[in-house]
Amino acid sequence: MTKRLHRFKGGVDLDYHKAESAGVPIRSAPLPPRLIVPLRQNARSVAHGIVTAGEHVLKGQRIGEAEGVLGTAVHAPTSGTVIEVTEHPMAHPSGLDTHCVVIEPDGDERWVALEPLDHRSIDRQSALNRLREAGVVGLGGAAFPSHVKLGSGTGVDTVVINGAECEPWITCDDRLMRERADQILAGAAILSDLIGAKRVLVGIEDNKPEAIAAMRAAAAAQAAPIEIVAIPTVYPAGGEKQLIRVLTGIEIPHGRLGTDFGVQCFNVGTAAAVHRAFALGEPLVSRIVTLAGNVERPGNYEVLIGTPVASLLELAEPRADTDRYILGGPMMGFALPDLSVPVIKGTNCVLSASPTLFPRSKPPLPCIRCGECARACPAELQPFELYWFAHSRNFGKAQEYHLFDCIECGCCSYVCPSHIPLVDYYRYAKSEIWARERETRAADGARERFEFRNFRQEREKAEKAAKLAAKAAETKAKLAQTETAPAPAPTEAAPQSEDDAKRALIAAALERAKQQKAAAKPKNTEDLSAATLAEIAEIEARRKALGLSEGDAGDVRPALPTLPGPTTAATPPAPPGGDPEPLAREDRP
Amino acid sequence: MIQSPYIRKPASVQRVMFTVLLALTPGIAAYVWQVGAGILVNLAIASATAVAAEALVRRLRGRPIAPAIGDLSALVTAWLVVLCFPPIVPWWVTVVAVTLAIAAVKHLYGGLGQNPFNPAMVAYCAMIVAFPSLMSQWPPAGGLDFATQLDLILGGARNLDAITGATALDALRTGLRGAESVDAILRQPPFGTLGGRGWEWIAAGYLAGGLLLLALRVITWHMPVAFLATLAATAGAFWLANPAQFASPLFHLASGGAMLAAFFIVTDPVSGATTPLGKIIFAAGIGLIAYLIRAFGAFPEGIAFAVLLMNLCVPLIDMKTQPRVFGHRRGKSP
Ligand code: SF4
Ligand code: SF4
Numbered sequence: 020m021t022k023r024l025h026r027f028k029g030g031v032d033l034d035y036h037k038a039e040s041a042g043v044p045i046r047s048a049p050l051p052p053r054l055i056v057p058l059r060q061n062a063r064s065v066a067h068g069i070v071t072a073g074e075h076v077l078k079g080q081r082i083g084e085a086e087g088v089l090g091t092a093v094h095a096p097t098s099g100t101v102i103e104v105t106e107h108p109m110a111h112p113s114g115l116d117t118h119c120v121v122i123e124p125d126g127d128e129r130w131v132a133l134e135p136l137d138h139r140s141i142d143r144q145s146a147l148n149r150l151r152e153a154g155v156v157g158l159g160g161a162a163f164p165s166h167v168k169l170g171s172g173t174g175v176d177t178v179v180i181n182g183a184e185c186e187p188w189i190t191c192d193d194r195l196m197r198e199r200a201d202q203i204l205a206g207a208a209i210l211s212d213l214i215g216a217k218r219v220l221v222g223i224e225d226n227k228p229e230a231i232a233a234m235r236a237a238a239a240a241q242a243a244p245i246e247i248v249a250i251p252t253v254y255p256a257g258g259e260k261q262l263i264r265v266l267t268g269i270e271i272p273h274g275r276l277g278t279d280f281g282v283q284c285f286n287v288g289t290a291a292a293v294h295r296a297f298a299l300g301e302p303l304v305s306r307i308v309t310l311a312g313n314v315e316r317p318g319n320y321e322v323l324i325g326t327p328v329a330s331l332l333e334l335a336e337p338r339a340d341t342d343r344y345i346l347g348g349p350m351m352g353f354a355l356p357d358l359s360v361p362v363i364k365g366t367n368c369v370l371s372a373s374p375t376l377f378p379r380s381k382p383p384l385p386c387i388r389c390g391e392c393a394r395a396c397p398a399e400l401q402p403f404e405l406y407w408f409a410h411s412r413n414f415g416k417a418q419e420y421h422l423f424d425c426i427e428c429g430c431c432s433y434v435c436p437s438h439i440p441l442v443d444y445y446r447y448a449k450s451e452i453w454a455r456e457r458e459t460r461a462a463d464g465a466r467e468r469f470e471f472r473n474f475r476q477e478r479e480k481a482e483k484a485a486k487l488a489a490k491a492a493e494t495k496a497k498l499a500q501t502e503t504a505p506a507p508a509p510t511e512a513a514p515q516s517e518d519d520a521k522r523a524l525i526a527a528a529l530e531r532a533k534q535q536k537a538a539a540k541p542k543n544t545e546d547l548s549a550a551t552l553a554e555i556a557e558i559e560a561r562r563k564a565l566g567l568s569e570g571d572a573g574d575v576r577p578a579l580p581t582l583p584g585p586t587t588a589a590t591p592p593a594p595p596g597g598d599p600e601p602l603a604r605e606d607r608p
Numbered sequence: 609m610i611q612s613p614y615i616r617k618p619a620s621v622q623r624v625m626f627t628v629l630l631a632l633t634p635g636i637a638a639y640v641w642q643v644g645a646g647i648l649v650n651l652a653i654a655s656a657t658a659v660a661a662e663a664l665v666r667r668l669r670g671r672p673i674a675p676a677i678g679d680l681s682a683l684v685t686a687w688l689v690v691l692c693f694p695p696i697v698p699w700w701v702t703v704v705a706v707t708l709a710i711a712a713v714k715h716l717y718g719g720l721g722q723n724p725f726n727p728a729m730v731a732y733c734a735m736i737v738a739f740p741s742l743m744s745q746w747p748p749a750g751g752l753d754f755a756t757q758l759d760l761i762l763g764g765a766r767n768l769d770a771i772t773g774a775t776a777l778d779a780l781r782t783g784l785r786g787a788e789s790v791d792a793i794l795r796q797p798p799f800g801t802l803g804g805r806g807w808e809w810i811a812a813g814y815l816a817g818g819l820l821l822l823a824l825r826v827i828t829w830h831m832p833v834a835f836l837a838t839l840a841a842t843a844g845a846f847w848l849a850n851p852a853q854f855a856s857p858l859f860h861l862a863s864g865g866a867m868l869a870a871f872f873i874v875t876d877p878v879s880g881a882t883t884p885l886g887k888i889i890f891a892a893g894i895g896l897i898a899y900l901i902r903a904f905g906a907f908p909e910g911i912a913f914a915v916l917l918m919n920l921c922v923p924l925i926d927m928k929t930q931p932r933v934f935g936h937r938r939g940k941s942p
Pocket of ligand 2: 399
């Protein structure tokens, strides 16, 4: 293992607290009284529910059909009865409601008939479809559908398997690697086959020697070219871009996919799920979750998707002085607004927080431009500049300084001697920019619709005029006819009514077309808003949160200004370039 | 609800400032040893003034007072003012200078972190323009006992010729005006082996403190190295061209406030450049301008003016030296 490693700039050393939960083997969490399975699987896709209340389902039975490009199927995590299909808060900072299937387990854990499948016996597209149907998504947190990640790639020669697990406290991947190394490696081999890669690199932070040893032992038994690489422990070495950089030296800029650079990255848990989807035919219905922090019995549990966090927490016995619960790690996780939310596929850890363990941060002082944040930033940004721009709502400038390259890793906030909640400002700025873009898009949509209606009305007018002219000509001709050869009275009425009927038909057809078109147009935007509904609500929630979060902060402006009205031009994004902002330092509050 | 991260490094502005104060102590100790304890009286006066000024201004601005005093930044400013000034400057000069630095330079721009100019340097420039003679009365190292120093600080009668000599830079300048050669001048009493006699030790003390700051990562290498290297290189170029007219680079490094400036003044984060390349340009600019003022300007010590001039350029320097962002190609900065 003499691989030459690369470095990424920045990063921080943390207290990892891994030993507390890493020592105990994975246990199965008991069946909760109710499972709440969200049909929404990520920000952009909601599965189409296909069960109704009262129906009995088997473990692994499909209850939601994959919809859209980013859709994956959803399955019943256990056998039981569907109680209802309803709105329920989901695991998200906003605590926003989403469509969920509520299942009461019957305790039998009876599986549907499972069909193992050898990925080599079918074509690539069918294999990807199997993953989609098995509901396999990234288990590292983002829950991005794996078939999409695989599907985009040709010319990928390296698959990176992410076992870095750099966030403090979290040990679910560590335990998985120690206990199910062969599953991970088998899955990695499948992923590698499906994407046509030549090599597999597994990156594991060197603070997990047991996991490295287990994975190496398993790799030695494998024929596939899989290399287990111990990487230095630096937060955030487990960030996808950082890990790819460390292992291959390739830097993937914001907005580009790994596949463009010949490398794609999957989490160890995802690899294991891929293996199970093929070798056992099992859909993804459970995952490993770390319970740690201010608890009596930290550890890792195999948890059914849909298990409410509250019932899961009982297993770990949170201590009395727990004041909140954090989903994910302390660097990038978020405090749960509601403990009834279910575990989803991206849930890797529930931390119990106490004031002593995670002290409330001190009131922020003004930025002293010490540059600590810039030295810590793994995206090599200038966080304090972004902070100025976000603070002064100069979002154009913030974007120019690469706001969207920020991975929200939290390193800058972590090191700031002035205790400025820097990442909160970036989240705020990003959400504001998204909101504005949506407004512009909505306005564009409205304009298009308006123009189309004008066009249609013109066309209809023209059509009507043409028809009237035709009819006039016809009547004239008939009149001429009757004059030359007198005919019975009704003959005139017949063509008339025939004409009427035709006209009615045409009108109806036009109306249909009109409706279709009218329906087609708004549907686009409806679709869009449905897909981003969660985002919108999340942004609103954050905005509120930010408004409240500021308090009296000495020299820092007391509160971020609230959101401007929908299309107020009061604070337009600054024009790029030619903007005197950075020179006018008095502007800095 | 403040969101993630939920953990923070045990760092604070107070800690940073405390470290800076700590790093100044070797230089101050050398000062007391070589020149006399009068400097301690000045430090006390300046500290009290700084705290009072900070509290007063914050009360006027309706801001909480305690955190601002607690962050120790006012003390750092006060100490730097004193260390740039002659040690026997009358007490009211110190009071006026520190008040100016805190109330006007820092708070008129919005307080901690907002001032585009280095407060201590503005105070120095204002005082040397307003009281040129008081600001150029430097006692020779070991030339005055504590009682005399105290008397002068508290406003005793000043018999200038008897008590003060010129600084090394002053003497060099006057000497050169009188058409003596550098060699001849440097054999005169105010000069030691490297710079002003005794002052070399103080410079060494600042150097030690500066290395401590570097080791603790309070400052980065960019500014001290760029500043000292430029100062030495420029001095060296002139010296090589005409050793009779220009002093050696070593003399320049060890004289005046070069070491103090390199590690404690140029490195002020608030008013300085922030990007790695920007820091180098900023500090090199100060080194160059400081030398030119020393060699050709109207004042013997040019660092303060050089700092203010470069402070003006900071927004431009920062804007033009934005570093490459992860994954982006070089040169695509805004
Ligand atoms: S770490 Fe904090 S105080 Fe230092 S430059 Fe960054 S934002 Fe400013
Ligand atoms: S949160 Fe963003 S700005 Fe801060 S260190 Fe991470 S990537 Fe850099």
